[in-house]
Amino acid sequence: MDRPIRVLVAKPGLDGHDRGAKVIARALRDASMEVIYTGLRQTPEQIVAAAIQEDVDVVAMSILSGAHNHLFPKVVKLFKEEGVEDVLVIGGGVIPDDDIPGLKEAGIAEVFTPGTPTTKTIEFIKNNLKK
């Protein structure tokens, strides 16, 4: 495959800590991906609109505020409403283990919690692209 993988890195919700998102953005860049970094405090509507315009392969979201159970599934739902089914949606941040099965059920392909080596995320993306 010659084309770079395009990834939208977004921070939904209201917490203002984007160090994790920046670390992952940087790691994906170094793994030859094109990272569209959208910054803090994105609404699910903004994330989905940006992902469609940028025609990305992956949406990677990070939340530290605890609003993941609401915001992550909302993004998946909005994609479905737009008829978009070929975008891989993954999440990360401070997410209790108990919440992970529910998020996967809701369509988040994988959840990466603190301490995950970035290589694992990169590997996951490469192996699970839908386009």
Added chain:
Amino acid sequence: MVLNLDLINKLLRGDKRTCARMITKIENNEKEAEDILKGIYEHTGNAHIIGITGPPGGGKSTLTYRLSKELSNQGKKVGIIAIDPTSPFTGGSILGDRIRMNKLATDPNVFIRSMGTRGHLGGLSKATHGGIKVFDAYGCDYIFVETVGVGQSEVDIVKTADTVVMVMVPGLGDDIQAIKAGIMEIADIFAINKSDLEGSERTTREIRMMVEMGNEEKKPPILNVIANQNEGIRELIEEIHKHKEYLISTGKLEEKRLERIRSEIITLIEDEIKSRIFNDKDVYKLLDNVLKDVYNKELDPYTAKDKLFKAII
């Protein structure tokens, strides 16, 4: 034509996903890219193309955001191509121009597309021209092309845009910087951003002196703006409109666009020749074969070139 006409009709009707997908195919140089560009060509030429260029951190994205928002409020359809550098080492990139424009993400009048330079020099990416055409056919009234942060010689934007806005900021150097050749020569309008910062008067004065020394037919206007406070934005739009009227009334718009078509066709021919060198096995083999001869001085590189050129054509 192989390309399904439905796809083009969907673009003409303003379908966002079709627009996005077409740009991807052009960026990735997929097989259908050329058919798409052929198919949409007759529907292009309506948008006013505005280049936003200037040094890194000068506020190009914030300014593009403000201008687009204002035009969208006026009911205009706006496309934005925002370019950031691709790593020459890994091929990866971080495209961060959207950070300043996120409030436009859900604006139905605005379409933002980020592009990595993907090895292209000159401040744009190779797919920029194709992206502009897709936006044009998609129905944009205005297309902003935000270049990478430029240094002194990334002037491709002048061949791409109808109007070039040079975004300057106070405190980047003395007045000799302002009369150097290169990017300072390509501005149709100077926007001195962050004009609330110390030194902005001096910067304005130096650019004014530089402009007055020149003998251009039309001296670029100089505007003071503060993009993050939305100051000077309407005035800037006014100047962009004036510049467009000037181009039309003097016949320069046609002149510019003819030159653009000329350089586009030349580029296409260059690309075709390069692709034949690398993709045509016979040509590549011939190239391999002459290397030793040139090395042993049995052949000089210029005669070798003539030989290969015949094989390519």
